[in-house]
Amino acid sequence: MTSTERFIDQFDVILLDLMDTLMFGGNRFSNEQAYAQTYRKLGGTYHSDSEVQWVIQQVYDTMNEHYADPAYHENFRPASTYLAETLDSLGLPQTDAARLHTVFAHHELGHIPDSHCHALRQLAKTHRLGLVSNLWSEKALFVRAFRQCHIHHLFDTLVFSSEHSIVKPSPKLFQKALDRFNAPPHRILFVGDSPERDMAGAEALGLGTLLVTGGNETTYPGHTAVDICQLTNQV
Incomplete structure (x- = not known):
């Protein structure tokens, strides 16, 4: 790399994580x-408040336990599946399962700062872009967020773990993007x-x-960690 070449100019493709990288x-x-x-705001009336609170928290607690267990890295099912199983275990019907899943997705969803959207547009001028995300719920709300920020078209591929039942650091999820x-x-x-999850899986x-x-500089095998907004001028 020459003294005037940016670090990212060594690469043709940039793959990005989602949570706490682009979305916060x-x-x-x-x-x-x-x-x-949240359930009421989404028009839910079937379940009581206590049922909603219990079901969503149970789904999260179970998924969080499995997420920390390497045995589930290549068998990490989407939230909709865990939700259906939780309703069954509690003796509750599946009548409003889709809305409960949307509640879960709304609580997983964050926001993408304008500064990060701008950085992506700059990166897309010189590199092909892709996304590899450990997403627990289905992708609909997240794809909508990308469209609303006018960044969806910048990506050649969006790989969400909930579509494959595989989570990082498994190299198999990264490979889904590499194949494109x-x-x-x-x-x-x-x-x-x-x-x-990100560094180890990609390096494999x-x-x-x-x-x-988030702007706090640190180091990891030979690199200084930077905020993504700095990537376009990082030497």
Whole structure:
């Protein structure tokens, strides 16, 4: 790399993580969250407040336990499946399961700052872009968020784990994106916020990696972590 070449100019393709890389303020799950209030706002009337609170929290707790267990990295089913099983285990009908899933998705959803949308538009001028995300719910709300921010068209592919029952750091999820690009692994850069899931999984396939943070500089195998908005001028 020459003194005037940016770090990203070593690569033809940039793959990005979603949560805490592009999207922030998501994953709002706790016993204090007003899931029932979200359910009512979405027009839900079938379940009581206590049922909604219990079901959503149970789904999250079970998924969170499995997410931490490597045995589930290649068998991590989407929230809709866990939700159906939870309703069955509680003796509740599936009558409003779709709306309950939407409640879960709304609490997983975050926002994409305008500054990050601008950074993506700049990156798309020089690189092909893709996304590899550990998403627990189905993708509809997240794709809509991308469209509303006018960034959906910038990506050659969007790989969401909920469509494949595979989560990072399994290399198999990264491979779903690699299959869409005709580029050798060393010409592909993965940008994410998790050393354990993003860096480790990408490096297992020989990809370049860059750790991003919310502006707090740190280091990871040879790189300084930067905010994604700095990528376009990072040397």
